[in-house]
Amino acid sequence: MRIAVIGAGGVGGYFGARLAAAGNDVTFVARGRHLDAVRRSGLLVRSPLGEFRTPPASAVGSVSELGPTDLVLVAVKLWDTEDVAAQLGSADLHSPYVLSLQNGVHKDIILRSHLNDDRLLGGTCFISAFIEEPGVVVHNNTLQKIVVGPYRDEQASTSRAVYEAFRDAGIETELSTDIERVIWQKFIFLVGLSATTAAVRRPIGVVRSNDRTRVLLEEVMRETAEVARASGVKLDDAFVEAQMEFCDTLPAGMTSSMHNDLDKGNRLELPWLSGGVVDLAEQLNIAVPRNRTVADILAPYAFGRPAA
Structure with a gap:
């Protein structure tokens, strides 16, 4: 699966690196010194569940630099959601599905204002992780869970495929029929x-x-x-x-x-x-x-x- 992770902090960095380690083609959208470090040496994740690193050059500086994508994971702070949604709405990514792992209930309301509703999946995550230094994410404990589910009946098969991708990456994953x-x-x-x-x-x-x-x-x-x-x-x-x-x-x-x-x-x-x-x-x-x-x-x- 070709996956773009917008935001390579604790949440996006951890789950994106897990997906990359399982063989998915993962590209992070990051910025500043963190971006430079990931481009140079890859993203290192330190966790009680093991240590793993993504390949060098696995990050870009903007959504516009992404190629064709199957799934976009949004993991930025909530105040950046509007800007990210606008960028996704105008980017030529071949109509990927979008899954926000952000906090709260406003995230998908904002994303819907810029994206086709049929491309937006529902989801949330449970994890404690943070950027320790540029290029390094630390996972605090063994909790690392994703819950994903369809907002529309026709998204059921795609939601299951995303569920299986997370599950196969060693992430505790649940497929919900009432994700809201x-x-x-x-x-x-x-x-x-x-x-x-x-x-x-x-x-x-x-x-x-x-x-x-x-x-x-x-x-x-x-x-x-x-x-x-x-x-x-x-x-x-x-x-x-x-x-x-x-x-x-x-x-x-x-x-x-x-x-x-x-x-x-x-x-x-x-x-x-x-x-x-x-x-x-x-x-x-x-x-x-x-x-x-x-x-x-x-x-x-x-x-x-x-x-x-």
Whole structure:
């Protein structure tokens, strides 16, 4: 399979390198020093599951440099989605299928505004990985899971082919018949984890062990679940309770990428997490006071650490 991976960070770098190691023709779209390093020496992935490297010159600097492609994986930060979608919409890649591994529920809405709806597959991923230095991605633990599924009935065979490509690359993979629900389920958990760890500025162990911040975590997720149901997503009545139980099983030191970005003074994906919940809730005439408060608290940091 000819695969283009747009964004060679933790998510795109790890899964793309896995697919390349399994014999797929993978090209990364990267930039800056990371691009230079991958062009020179390939992309090195260090993981508890093994170390592997892609061939040198396996990266290009823009979508326009890609050749004919069967599958595009989108793995950029959410604020780059609009630009990437526009580039994909105008590129001559011979009508590939597109699968976003990004966070949230807004990603596919943006991609649909530039792409043919029948070429967009649904998916999400579960992994903790990051760029350690240019040309090197580190996978933190053994969790590396992809869930993929069709949005339309006629995409069933293609979704299965993509599922098999990930599975054959040694990635834990699931084929879902209700991928929109899976994406929302992850979004609800992610919004809760991101909102609370970033607002409290501490890992999940601190959040869940304090009575007041534990309630905050639960209510942030309940609000997001209410938006999901109002959007037509079928969730079990006890879904949030199950997520709270799951949070109790997580390592105490686990945190979110938004908390990490906040600590480093980087730009935040806030407008597509708690801020995104607020925007969707306004369209549905639903009150989400907990998410709104988190979005307000973190607003000064949305574009990075304030200068003063």
